[in-house]
Amino acid sequence: AQSVTQPDIHITVSEGASLELRCNYSYGATPYLFWYVQSPGQGLQLLLKYFSGDTLVQGIKGFEAEFKRSQSSFNLRKPSVHWSDAAEYFCAVGAKNAGNMLTFGGGTRLMVKP
Amino acid sequence: GAVVSQHPSRVICKSGTSVKIECRSLDFQATTMFWYRQFPKQSLMLMATSNEGSKATYEQGVEKDKFLINHASLTLSTLTVTSAHPEDSSFYICSATPPTSGTQYFGPGTRLLVL
Numbered sequence: 001a002q003s004v005t006q007p008d009i010h011i012t013v014s015e016g017a018s019l020e021l022r023c024n025y026s027y028g029a030t031p032y033l034f035w036y037v038q039s040p041g042q043g044l045q046l047l048l049k050y051f052s053g054d055t056l057v058q059g060i061k062g063f064e065a066e067f068k069r070s071q072s073s074f075n076l077r078k079p080s081v082h083w084s085d086a087a088e089y090f091c092a093v094g095a096k097n098a099g100n101m102l103t104f105g106g107g108t109r110l111m112v113k114p
Numbered sequence: 115g116a117v118v119s120q121h122p123s124r125v126i127c128k129s130g131t132s133v134k135i136e137c138r139s140l141d142f143q144a145t146t147m148f149w150y151r152q153f154p155k156q157s158l159m160l161m162a163t164s165n166e167g168s169k170a171t172y173e174q175g176v177e178k179d180k181f182l183i184n185h186a187s188l189t190l191s192t193l194t195v196t197s198a199h200p201e202d203s204s205f206y207i208c209s210a211t212p213p214t215s216g217t218q219y220f221g222p223g224t225r226l227l228v229l
């Protein structure tokens with residue numbers, strides 16, 4: 001069975017500092033990998049995704065993520081965090097031929113200090 | 115981009131009544147939609163997969179008679195919480211996948227409060 005682990009429940013960074021949110025997955029084949037962001041009381045917005053090809057993917061809002069097969073990881077990064085980035089971040093894994101079903105990690109709540 | 119809407123955004127109802135939540139794909143057709151439930155400060159829990167023109171597929175532990183799903187068209191799926199109780203209070207989110215995209219796009223969610 002597939003699973004996703006986000007080891008950090010909460011992370012606090014200063015505005016302007018760099019950010020890395022960790023995501024580890026367990027899946028038997030090549031997964032589809034996603035990062036979503038959720039603001040309070042809102043739905044999920046897609047930040048970026050990896051299906052195949054270049055393992056470093058660029059997303060919206062200046063985010064990027066790198067797929068590392070050897071480490072079963074798909075960490076999300078941003079070089080300089082803005083106060084508006086404070087939100088909940090979810091990593092998710094899906095299977096190519098599983099009707100697009102997703103398995104979500106537990107989420108990481110990002111807080112940004114001024 | 116793909117847009118998914120939900121209605122209503124918030125609903126308050128009395129215990130014992132039924133509540134219907136709509137999920138619409140606005141700019142694409144979706145043969146499959148997903149319904150999730152999210153408790154405060156927790157991740158999303160998949161409740162069921164809604165299939166256009168056929169029965170929904172429910173995840174283990176989700177009562178199909180309690181959470182009725184209808185996917186009558188390629189752009190609309192509805193979730194009806196029947197005989198709602200306070201423990202059904204939660205944030206319900208739907209998602210849909212545009213054909214060949216392999217990516218789920220989420221609605222804004224519906225906050226249900228059962229008194």
